[in-house]
Structures are given as C-alpha cells and as structure tokens.
Amino acid sequence: MKHSQRTHSLDAWRESHAKEVLSTISNTDDPFYNDINLVKRYLHEEKDSYNIRNHDIINVIYDRLNALNPELVIDVGCGHNFNKEKVQNLIGFDAMPYPKADMCCTILQAPFEENSADAIIAFSSMQMLNEEYRLECYERIISWVKPNGLMEMRTNPLGGSNISGGPNPQLRDSMESINGYTDRFNLEYIVEPFYDSLCDITDIRAFSKKIGITSDDIFKERFKSRVAKGGLWARHARQIYWTWRKPF
Numbered sequence: 001m002k003h004s005q006r007t008h009s010l011d012a013w014r015e016s017h018a019k020e021v022l023s024t025i026s027n028t029d030d031p032f033y034n035d036i037n038l039v040k041r042y043l044h045e046e047k048d049s050y051n052i053r054n055h056d057i058i059n060v061i062y063d064r065l066n067a068l069n070p071e072l073v074i075d076v077g078c079g080h081n082f083n084k085e086k087v088q089n090l091i092g093f094d095a096m097p098y099p100k101a102d103m104c105c106t107i108l109q110a111p112f113e114e115n116s117a118d119a120i121i122a123f124s125s126m127q128m129l130n131e132e133y134r135l136e137c138y139e140r141i142i143s144w145v146k147p148n149g150l151m152e153m154r155t156n157p158l159g160g161s162n163i164s165g166g167p168n169p170q171l172r173d174s175m176e177s178i179n180g181y182t183d184r185f186n187l188e189y190i191v192e193p194f195y196d197s198l199c200d201i202t203d204i205r206a207f208s209k210k211i212g213i214t215s216d217d218i219f220k221e222r223f224k225s226r227v228a229k230g231g232l233w234a235r236h237a238r239q240i241y242w243t244w245r246k247p248f
C-alpha cells in the first residue's frame, strides 16, 4: 500500500472513530463538537499525552500550586487528568470523554462559579477554533479565578501554521497572541520561573527580553522530534509554559 493510501485509510478510521466517540457525549452543543478535526485531534492515547510533558517544569508548577493551599484548582482540558493526584483539590474537565476526567464538558459548558478557583491549569487547551471562540473561552476561565489567582498555561507557539501534516490548521497560537491576551485581559506574567520550549528561538528571546527575562537557562532544553504512536504526525515543535496572575 502506498504511503498516501495508508494515510487516507488511517484518516478515514480516525474520522469514523471520532464520530463514534461524539455519539457517546451527552451535550454536544458547543462549536468544539462541530469541528470533526478537533474531535479527531483529541483522541489522544494516555502514553502520548504523558510523554509530551516536561516533568521538571510541571513539578515546579505543582509546588507553586500546592503552596497556595488551594480550595479549588480547575484543570481545563485535563485530558487523562494527570495533575489530579498531584495538586490539592483539583477538578479536571475535558470536552472529550477521557475516562479519568472528573467531567466531560467544554469550557463554555463547565459549571464553575465566578471567582471560585485559586488557580487554573490549561495545558494546550486554549488554542482552538477561531479567535472569537478563544476570546470567549479566555473570558470564561479568567472569570473563574479569584483575584490574585494563578493561571498555569502551556501551548505550542508554532501552532498549526508550520506543521504541514497536522490535522488542524486552526491552531495558531503565537508569542504575539499570548502577549495580546496578556494585555487584553490585563493579566500579569509571573516572570520567575518562566520556562520556554524552543521552536522559534528568535521570537522567544525577543519576547523574553520584552518581559524582562535575562537568564539564558530557559533556552537550554531541546525537544526531540518524535512521531506520535498511531501515525499521527511528526512533532517538531516544543511547548512553552508560562504563568499569569489575575490582578486584584
């Protein structure tokens, strides 16, 4: 079988699997579910999701969150809910029906109250669909955080723009867009620790300089290109982590 035929049949399989998964979700009234590419994209296996994590960074985040002695931490798009056992009083939800998530719902459907959470974790879950949807999602999650609360964020700043084989060209996070959200929502960066991942070092350096980071330590780590199991696509990009504080 030729490569293109194999890719085509894998894609057809993923699409029918995605439709099957969709049929098990009770409330699909959200633009997330109208986009079969998003649903296909987030049929992640536990091992793949685990491998992409940078545990050095994440352990620091756990310490920072637990030091708040939080009454509620919300993990937005928690996937396999890896953070559940590590962070006090964490509730993880995901649009997809991951068996270990506490709830299956989207950001816009989630039942949290305003100013109820000491912190949010949103690891690679805020870069979906279009700008309008994203802004609505950002507004919602920010509303859940108490004043002075933290938002622990991760994204792939390359987005989909440079991943030709990637199934979702709508993912277009960039350092500029992250900076834009910071201004728009009046959020503060917590500069130390701020961790990067390399995909475009020029941008990240410029960005870091702008927000006052002078240490080169954050550039040390290298990402190994890998192909996710199941023939997804080669990941050339790395993740960037940052922390925002919601002002009083």
Ligand SMILES: C[S@@+](CC[C@H](N)C(=O)[O-])C[C@H]1O[C@@H](n2cnc3c(N)ncnc32)[C@H](O)[C@@H]1O
Binding pocket: 032, 042, 049, 050, 076, 077, 078, 079, 080, 082, 093, 094, 095, 096, 105, 106, 107, 108, 122, 123, 124, 125, 126, 128, 137
């Ligand atoms: C790249 S995965 C990361 C999963 C997990 N945060 C982790 O670090 O392993 C992004 C997750 O966000 C979820 N997600 C994306 N948009 C969402 C939305 N609007 N509401 C709820 N979950 C969403 C996806 O279903 C997916 O499981």
